[in-house]
Amino acid sequence: MRRVAVVVCALLLVASCGRGGADGDSGRLPGAPTGLTAAAGSATSVHVMWNALPDSSGIRAYEVYRGTTKVDEVPGSEHMVDVTRLRPSTVYVFTVRARGGDGSLGPRSRAVRATTPAMVAADRSAPSRPTRPDGRAVGSRAVQLSWGASKDDRAVVSYDIWQGGAKIHSVGGNQTAAVVTGLRPGTRYVFSVRARDAADNLSPASAAVRLTTPGTGAGRDTAPTAFTARTHEKSGACYLDLAWDPPRVDGVVTEYQIRLDAGTTISLVWGGTPPKGHSASSFYVGRDRGVVHHVRLRARLPDGTWGGWSVERTVTTGT
Structure with a gap:
């Protein structure tokens, strides 16, 4: 199954996933995206995916190139895109670049190729219900x-x-x-x-x-542990920096739900292989100092259910 990209259910401008801490080098360019893949989705489209950069300062956007032509740009919270309006039976080369929170543009990823198949008669008839x-x-x-x-x-x-x-x-x-x-x-x-x-x-x-399923202990040890929340500022913008250890469950956790304040929910999904150990995410929360935020998170477990919530942390921007 394909990994999905980060879906934002609230106001989230920049996010990044991986191992990291507070940003200590505001002038550093973002790195080249890794794990780039491209696969034809139809005779006229290609699905491009990449891994989130482990950059705790946040990524403003990712730019997607077909050859030397920029064909799309997505927010830093997203790590996948469908490139459309292509020609059937054609080889295409794709790369991706990250744009940092300060607007700096990082190097290109490695190039990947995808070939669109030949055009076939349209099939709009879905299978019957099992x-x-x-x-x-x-x-x-x-x-x-x-x-x-x-x-x-x-x-x-x-x-x-x-x-x-x-x-x-x-x-x-x-x-x-x-x-x-x-x-x-x-x-x-x-x-x-x-x-x-x-x-x-x-x-x-x-x-x-x-x-x-028979047995007991359904809700035991399903919440992320070692959860911390801090803030940092960069170019007048305030960010929340979260870090945690994934719950120990059978299988890989690829999706988290972040609850920010009263009802604001952010869904965080890795576009590639998630980190095996300590994980981190950083996202933009505004430009005002002295704002108090309450935050916690939970994991979607490999069985499709949601695990328990982590402890709630309280942070104040500008501190």
């Missing part, structure tokens, strides 16, 4: 799911398995069963299945399958 979904627990950390095959005018290429609102697994189109692992003991889950065809058309979701 039928007769069923399941059972196979231990305290796994379930086995099954369903009836979907029908499509061409072919079903995969089935996506969802837990609540999160896609957590995918199997080939010739399979009508799957074992989902990495779950938590003593936890209620709601699963559904959707079929996907070669044109990326998705079927309606199957009926829900509700299962409870």
